[in-house]
Amino acid sequence: MNTRKYLNPVGVSKYTGLLLILPFIIGAVLFIIYPFVCSFIVGMTDRSGFAGFDNFRNMFKSKDFLPSAGVTLKYTALLVPLKLTVSLLIALLLNTELKYIGVFRTVFYIPSILGANLSVIIMWQYLFTSEGLVNQLLINAGLSPVSWYGDHDAALFMIVLLRLWEFGSTMVIFLAALRDIPKELYEAAKVDGCGSIRAFFSITVPQIKNVIFVNLILQTIAAMQEFNAPYMLTGGGPLGKTRTVGMLIYEEMFTYGNEGMANAISWTLFVMIAAVVAALYRLTARTRRDIQ
Known part of the structure; x- marks a missing residue:
């Protein structure tokens, strides 16, 4: 043959x-x-x-890079866990066969389509002004109003809330993974007397552990490259306390015309992202093996 x-x-x-x-x-x-x-x-x-490696050496000696790197890491540490948690909870709510469930899924995805465009930024600025809707709700609840643009922690959290509002893409990935879990597993668990919470940790989480890891990596990379939201909302203020590394690259390139320093910072950001992703992979490797 x-x-x-x-x-x-x-x-x-x-x-x-x-x-x-x-x-x-x-x-x-x-x-x-x-x-x-x-x-x-x-x-x-x-x-x-x-200039050789002078830009890289001068970058660490400057008064801007290390604070910007700290803001970037703090922003990432705040945003990513919150976004994954909210996205997964919403995906669990939408993983049902209710009437018009497709409409609800579309509505929840709309914020991700809008993104941080100008109209959304204007709306967000209005919500978080000293007399905006958010402070009015705090006052009505008996709480003190917050200086969202004057306090650096509040300003950073305001940016986190804007990106948290755009959870649609992460939610869709979680929803697709949840719909692929065999229903027979939940039916068998229910027969054995397993409650909803136990089923979530014993069935749902092990079945979607790889998807959780993928979303973790994707959202971490996106958060560490953040530029639009802080640039349009706070401009890096107050006193540079919300300036991310992405904003610093923009300032060096287009404000000061320092192409060499801007590219040196870009490469340093690339190394930072690679290091964080590698660390996350190592930290979650054992957990992903143990969750079976």
Whole structure:
């Protein structure tokens, strides 16, 4: 029996596979590898020419980078757990077969479509002004109003709330994972007298542990690259206490015209993200193995 014609059908060249992936290779070289290399080269230059690693050394000596890195890490630590928790809870609520459930799922996803555009920012600024709706609700509840733009912790939390409101994409991923869990598992658990809370931790969490990890990584990467929300809401204030590394890169590039420093900070942010993701992978590896 001649197996050659089955392994290599007539008319299919041995270069066919290479030709099929050639567009991806070209795109990766032009839009990923080439910008990476150019960014690193520019990061080693200043206005006078080649500067070696001076930009990287001066970056850590400056008064702006370390505080911005601290704000970025604090913002990420606040936002990501809250966003994952809210997204999972909403996904659990929407994982039902109620009438018009599709309408509710669409409504909950709308904030993610709107994003941090200008109209949403204006609405958010109005809500959190000294006499805005949020402070009025606090006063009516017998609490003291908050200076959202004057207190750096309150300002950062206001930005976190804006991004928390945009939980739709994370919710959709959780919802897809929840709908893939076999219903027979819950039926068997119910027969054995298992309650809803026990079923959540014994069935739901083990079944979606990999999806939780994926969402954790995606949201961490997105949070550490944050720029739009603090830039449009607070401008980095008060006194730079909400300036993220992304904002610092923008200021160095477009305010001060320091391309070398901006690219050096960009590469440092890339290393920071890689280190945090690697740490999360190591920290959650045992947990993901144990949850079976």
